[in-house]
Amino acid sequence: MSVDALLVQFLNGLAGASTLFLLAVGLSLIFGVTRIVNFAHGSFYMLGIYIAYSLTARIGGSVLGFWGSVVLAALAVGLLGVIVECLLLRRIYRAPELFQLLATFALVLIARDAALAIWGPEDLLGPRAPGLKGAVEILGRQFPQYDLALIFIGPAVLGALWWMLTRTRFGVLIRAATEDREMVGALGVNQAWLFTAVFGLGTLLAGLGGALQGPREPANLGLDLMGIGDAFVVVVVGGMGSIPGAFLAALIIAEIKALCIAIGTVHVFGFDFSFSKLTLVVEFLVMAVVLIWKPLGLLGKPSAASRNSSAVEAPLAPPDKAAKIFGYAVLVLLLLLPVVGQMFPYAVVLMIDILVAVLFAASLHFIMGPGGMHSFGHAAYFGLGAYGAGLLMKQFSMPMEAALGLGPLLAAAGALLFGWFCVRLSGVYLAMLTLAFAQIVWSIAFQWDEVTGGSNGIIGLWPAEWLNQKAAYYYLTLALTVGGVLFLWRVLLAPFGYALRAGRDSPLRADAIGINVFNYQWMAFVLAGTVCGVAGSLFAFSKGTIAPDVIHVGRSIDGLVMVLLGGVQTLAGPVVGAALFTWLQDAVAREFQYWRAALGVAILLLVMVFPLGVAGSVKRLLRRREVAA
């Protein structure tokens, strides 16, 4: 590798940093002021590319037309942001953080299907920028003129934002609102418009980032989740709410990526190690390292305690008689299902999916609710359980029963390792680190062809003969799921579960009465990971095939949606949420091409109607009745 090549890669890195910065800075700005973690930020970025594509196709022939299209696309996306803020977000600023997340995730689903309906499923590459189509020669190598322009645009936007934040009244108000928005309102500032303006500006920047990316990358429907992943990483590495931090993080990540490409494949001790393959996970590795070293990101500052944390949780009580009877009744129905359901063989198949989802969601709830640790990467343990079972069976030729029993241990080991890092953090940072680990696990499963089968995954994972009948496998799944859920509940009512909640309610007090909060959270992480691994192993043998998508971020998000749908404050919440979500997804997906959008609308309605989750709202309704009676 020559110095010239390194220098050109360095310039590539700078161009990449500008793109990343523009993608992420709006997210940081919006979070800083509104405290909303906007999952739909990547969708605004995606819409920026699509809109710019359509505009440049019509008027992009001239220099003025091209740059006009870029600006117009950014403005259009910003306007869309303003509309979304006014219609939706205004109603949920006081809702618990996780519900806001759920609502913005619904927007992701809706935006994805809207783009599908308007622009279709094919990749669309926009025209190159007039006047910047060529390349310049740098040290004897060709470097695209457009990328050179990008290198300057990023810092220019940073400078403009910096000037606005420190030199204008609007900027001072934004910084004040970042700390205490209610107080800003009480001092005579119309914070509703301030929020709208900030959200509009943030989405405009995302749109600008997308529009500028048009000539370099085809518009496609996967950009939303990819974009939000990258944006989160940059924002978290830089420190939530810090704009210079976002720039610094974008620079570091982009340069390390460029360096990996420059190094390429190296031979070490007779092995070929491909650094360019690392680019898939390099940002997550950087994030993991940064968060372990600086838990608030590079330039992050501890934020004031949120003034609208979730509603106070009622003390946990063991189930009363009515609840127990109801539980037994449900269990009897479930036991009878294969007998009654012979006419509908599909019911048993769907029920297995639901039971697996229930166990998955219950294990996530265990750390999320009582543990107070919001994991965005719970699919990692599901996937480890599935791959653990699959590998034991295929690579070590174990019988299916042994593979099912031992597979979850891989998930336990993963949770033991990742948990040790994750529980050092809290809030969004913890969520992001769990996501990072899940992405790392995913990329290993995706790339380690020789062992995991790469993108093809592992096939031929069929249950042992006595479990071959769907009904038999159903009973096995039922037994493990019910056993697993009851075990988690028991633990929550035991001193261990109380200690876990103590650490969440008041770490200060917990520490002051001798509780080692770290240990309890860590062990809870491992317990949840193991149970989740059981769900993964069950899943593997119910499908017969596993592929890296069992670890995909989409599955982690599904888990979050299930828990939040059901209600995070009740034990029954994840069970109800998982059943409802799986059934809904199955029912809608078969009937309707735009099922994602339908699901998104359903989630939005649920968020507005049931702010405590379904089970939580029902419980509150019952209690009201009691009080009234």
Next chain:
Amino acid sequence: MLKLKDIHAYYGQAHILADVSLEVNAGEVVVLLGRNGAGKSTTMKSIIGLVKPAKGEVTFQGARIEQMAPYKIARLGLGYVPEERRIFTELTVLENLEVGRQAPRAGVPTWDWDKIARLFPNLGEMPQRPGGRMSGGEQQMLTIARTLMGNPACILLDEPSEGVAPVIVDQMAAAILELKSQGVAILLSEQNLHFAAEVADRAYIIEKGRIRFSGTMAELEADAEAQQQYLAV
């Protein structure tokens, strides 16, 4: 100037205020006394709109404000100084004041940096100091100064003497009397009867969300029974 009539307020299901009525006239310092949890802060918050009263009327300079957003109420010239200070720690003193700045208002004193610096000489010496690097007493002054920048006709002061050193309490008393002399009306909430006696003209006592006593400060000081019963002095 400011009038509350039969205000009821709830937090969730809890009935915090019941039938609260009180009045503040122009140029007057009125104190709302009561122990912790009696409803003082909630009364203040229902005036400025941070808590929406379920029933009742709040009138400020002739305008009904009980359903208005806090920022609209603040723009009518009603200033609010919260109990927990809530200054912006990342912003400098000048920037904190900038957030509170509003256009001059007819008939009430107009405030600018020079005037603030004269009222609170400590602040005058540290225009570029970030709020987070100030002492508790200085922060207490800044939170009042920030509200003054809105040129209020009336100020709600929520427990200015709570949790600060006695020597700062003296300075607070002096500042309140100075504001009064400039014609700013003040509604003060307090637990500290001595402090109230030093600055207030009239007093209300609130207990379990209801007004139990109303009278001049002199009447209250003579009424040992009311003091005993409601203030647990």
Next chain:
Amino acid sequence: MSLLEVNGLTKAFGGVRAVSEVGFTVEAGEILALIGPNGAGKSTCFNMLNGQLRPDSGSIKLGGVSTIGLKPRRVWRMGVGRTFQITATFGSMTVRENVQMALLSHRGRLKNLWVRAREQYVAEADALLARVGMREQAERPCSVLAYGDLKRLELAVALANAPKLLLMDEPTAGMAPKERIELMALTADIVKSDSIGVLFTEHDMDVVFRHASRMIVLNRGQLIAGGVPAEVRANPEVQRIYLGSRH
């Protein structure tokens, strides 16, 4: 040997000395008040005593044993209870469960995954609650308690491991005058009957002058006065920087 011996305690943040060369002792059965203006270093001092902060230099000895470098949970196990300026309790639990947590922790039974937590040490928890007058509220969710009751609950929790020393950070902040006197009278009774030492910070001089056996005054991180209340009250320096004209 004193119950608590502090010598040369120093802590700096970003080059600024928040606490500088502070030394004092607390004897068993004594109530020592620590007063001073906001930002004088009282909370920093407290946080070093219970292990939340590690001092830059100096020594802290509890019954002759150094506690430097120990985490709060270790300091607690050595017999130091703490109440906080802003009450810290477990909001999703009942009053009794809050006390049960301290008892379970004291007995080392928190790791249990199987027994019902709410059925453990009920009688002991209720006895502690009775001591602070909270027995009737044992079943109530902690989140609905009045502020004064939260303070009393914290006291019960702090007493759960039979501490030798209580650290109370502004124990009466936010309470009515009568409640303040009652809470400190209760504390004084416990101090006497159990022979505990108490160190507390407080802005209410009525409380301090009525209940403190001795007091020390901190200003800009340095100890500027100490002695029995009458002495400190008469100190012109203390009057100038802290007490003002009224006391």
